[in-house]
Amino acid sequence: MKVIVVGSSGFVGTELIRQAITSPAVTSVVALARRETPVPESLKDSSDAAKLTSVVCDDFLNYSDNVKQHLSNADACIWLMAVTPRNSSKMPWDEVRKICSDYTIAGLEELSKAPRNNTTKPLRFVYVSGANAERDQSKKPWVLGDYCLMRGEVETRVLDFAKNSNNAIEAYIVKPGLIRDPQQGNIVTNTFHNVLTSVISLPIVSLHDVAATLLSQATEGIEKETLECDDITRIGGSKQSPEK
Numbered sequence: 001m002k003v004i005v006v007g008s009s010g011f012v013g014t015e016l017i018r019q020a021i022t023s024p025a026v027t028s029v030v031a032l033a034r035r036e037t038p039v040p041e042s043l044k045d046s047s048d049a050a051k052l053t054s055v056v057c058d059d060f061l062n063y064s065d066n067v068k069q070h071l072s073n074a075d076a077c078i079w080l081m082a083v084t085p086r087n088s089s090k091m092p093w094d095e096v097r098k099i100c101s102d103y104t105i106a107g108l109e110e111l112s113k114a115p116r117n118n119t120t121k122p123l124r125f126v127y128v129s130g131a132n133a134e135r136d137q138s139k140k141p142w143v144l145g146d147y148c149l150m151r152g153e154v155e156t157r158v159l160d161f162a163k164n165s166n167n168a169i170e171a172y173i174v175k176p177g178l179i180r181d182p183q184q185g186n187i188v189t190n191t192f193h194n195v196l197t198s199v200i201s202l203p204i205v206s207l208h209d210v211a212a213t214l215l216s217q218a219t220e221g222i223e224k225e226t227l228e229c230d231d232i233t234r235i236g237g238s239k240q241s242p243e244k
C-alpha cells in the first residue's frame, strides 16, 4: 500500500519512515515536508530505501501540481505536521494556529480530491495530536491551555471533515503523551521529563511504540477512532521489529 507521511522530517517522522520502509505491507512512502526527508540512518537489512520518495512542499495551503501528483493513489496518510508546545512559544500564535489547524484541513481537502484508481475504499487519515489536547472548548487545561484547546479543536475538525467527506476519508486520532526515544537522552533529561510529566499528568510513551502504532493503524485498520497512551503502548509493544 501507498502511505503518505506529512511532517516526515521531524522526530516522530524519522522513526516512522524507518519502520515504514521495513514493513512488507507498505509498497511506497511519500514523505512530505518543507525540506527533504533523508533516508534514516542505521537501517535494518530488511529495509528498502527505494520505497521512499521525499517531496518538498513550499506552500501547505496551496499545493503545487507536483505535490498533488504525489498525493494520488494513496491508501493512507499519517499527519505529523504541527508546531510542538516547545516551539510554539517561539512564534506568533496566529502562525502556530495556521500550521496546526489550517494546514491540516487544507491537506485533508487535497487528499479527499486526489485521484485514486481501482478503489472505493476511503483513504485512512491518521492524525497525531497530543494526550492533553482537549476537544471540549469549555474545559481549558491549566497548563498550555490555549494550545491544548486548539489541538483539541483540530481533532474535532478532522473527525467532522471525515464524517462529511462522502466516504472519501476515514479519520482517526492518536494522542501520545511525551514521546521518549530510549536511544537518546541521559539521566538528567530523563529525570527532568519524569518530574515534569508527573506534575502535569502526562504519560510517557516510547518513540518505537508511537511509530509502530501509527503504521499499524494505517496499514491494518483501526480498532477505535481515538487511541490514547495505553493503546499506543499496547499496540506498539506488540509490534516488536525484527532484529535485521
Ligand SMILES: NC(=O)c1ccc[n+]([C@@H]2O[C@H](COP(=O)([O-])OP(=O)(O)OC[C@H]3O[C@@H](n4cnc5c(N)ncnc54)[C@H](OP(=O)(O)O)[C@@H]3O)[C@@H](O)[C@H]2O)c1
Residues within 6 Å of the ligand: 006, 007, 008, 009, 010, 011, 012, 013, 033, 034, 035, 060, 080, 081, 082, 083, 084, 085, 099, 128, 129, 130, 131, 176, 177, 178, 179, 180
Ligand atoms: N515529540 C513529542 O514528545 C510529542 C508528544 C505528543 C504529541 N506529539 C505530536 O506528534 C506530532 C509530531 O511531533 P514531532 O515530535 O515529530 O515534531 P517535530 O520534530 O517538530 O516535527 C514536526 C513536523 O512538522 C513540520 N513543521 C513544523 N513547522 C512547520 C511549518 N511552519 N511549515 C511546514 N512544516 C512545519 C516539521 O518540519 P521541520 O522538520 O522542517 O521543522 C516536521 O516535519 C506533532 O503533532 C506533535 O504535536 C509529539
